[in-house]
Amino acid sequence: MLGVGFGLALLWVGELEGFAAGGIFFLHVPIALTAYAMLGWGAWKALRLLWTGEERYDLESYTAIHIGVIFALLTLVTGSIWARAEWLVWWDWRDRQLVAFLILFLFYSAYFMLRYSLEPGSGRMRISAVYALFGAVLIPMSFLAVRLADQFLHRTPLIRRGTPDIEGSVLAVFGVCLAGMLALAAAMYAVELAGKRLDLRLREAHA
């Protein structure tokens, strides 16, 4: 699906007027949205852990956040490439959307530091879950802070009100790219989770 999406995107890139870096739009934005989806999924699993006390949610939350952080790092990299193509610099502090993503990346990187400094057990599960919930709240708060800062350099045609900035067909290609990226993240999540569960079972059997 990703291949089809990017193939179609390459055909359309030349027709995207006003995008100096049209191609990266189909990569950067789906990656960013996928990162949010995975981090949100991790927070949901953390909430389920605190709500029900079922330990399986800990591994699911951790795995989702791990995948989310990988996609967050990719967002920073592709955002930097976009900045280079659009504004001829690799990093611009006035681009506060990317800065907000950097804040989230720092926050979730600390999640791993926290997790690995705690002894395995129910305490670690609960503390990690609470921290993940804070991340879910930090996402909209960072967005709000960015909006308050009132400087948008990124083009945000999908959420801009008024005259549509992109055609419906381009939106459809974007939708295919986003679906492909989400499917890739879901596959990575399933594989990593299966591996971690197997590893856990082996450790328990060995003990």
Added chain:
Amino acid sequence: MTYLRDAAALARKDLLLELRGRETVPAMVLFVVAVFVAFRFALPQEQEAAAQGLLWVAIVLTALLGLIRAFVPEREQGVLDALVLAPCDRSAIWLGKALAVLAFLLVAEAAAVPLFGLFFTEVTAATVGAILLANVGLCAVGTLLAAMAVAGRAREVLLPLLFLPLSIPVVIGGVGATVSADPARYLGFLALYDAIFAILAWATFEYVVTE
């Protein structure tokens, strides 16, 4: 009422310990003054706007210094488990600790803000309002994170890593309220941050301290 009495008793205990030991507040005051002096030489001449931003960095770092010591007495005496087992709502522990840290921070700022006006530029009423609002959010979030960090290894290293990303929206709101001609929306943002994160910290503290 019992809930508030429990929280007040814990806060009073921390304040009494500080009055006797004087370990945290003098360190916070000296730290923030030292930061101002270092900033004065780090800044180019006549950079008032940059100095306004540095005030907020100094406040966040000073709050961090107070938070690092927030659970040290309990850890050294091994009484955190006893507190958790006490017949009171566990979130009252969070509230009492947050109130104590807030009191320490207010004392440090009472010395720091006039000094900032003396060293750099005048402090407006909007800035003072923003500082008071920011204090609530920093102490509410920071106290919960300090309880998390104290449970892990390398506590002193861990807390800054956990705390600084969460304090960045406070810095944005604070700097906005300080430099903007229309500080109301930034003050509103800080109040929103306080309300959301204080409720979240209050609701989740129990999960952090129970085994």
